Amino acid sequence: MQVQKLTHEVRLQKWSEIIRSCRNSGKPIQTWCSENNINLKTYYHWQKHVCQAACRELSLSQEAATPSVPQPEGPVFAELRQPTPQTGTIALVIQRQDTQIHIYHGADAATVQAALTALNRPC
Secondary structure (H helix, E strand, C coil): CHHHHHHHHHHHHHHHHHHHHHHHHCCCHHHHHHHCCCCHHHHHHHHHHHHHHHHHHHHHHHHHHCCCCCCCCCCCCCCCCCCCCCCCCEEEEEEECCEEEEEECCCCHHHHHHHHHHHHCCC
């Protein structure tokens, strides 16, 4: 069982790099995958796993670093600064229904936490 988990982690790391490369290329996913001989369904399958793993990791690190604080009721609004194209490359894309959040390399923990809090709140 441990070997399967390790194999999955290695593949997750590999696909994380592939997805980062695709996102940083500036090309549409379908075009990039075609140029790099990657099956589009396989790409989306692993993108889902990479995003889920990143969300789990962020959630665990937030739980460890953040003391229990009562959450406000009602909608939460967070101002998120969007980096200019020269300064930011996308590290992670989180998609939930009609909402998509791009988290850029160098984003501070407070920005990531605000984005995840806003994503988990019903509108």
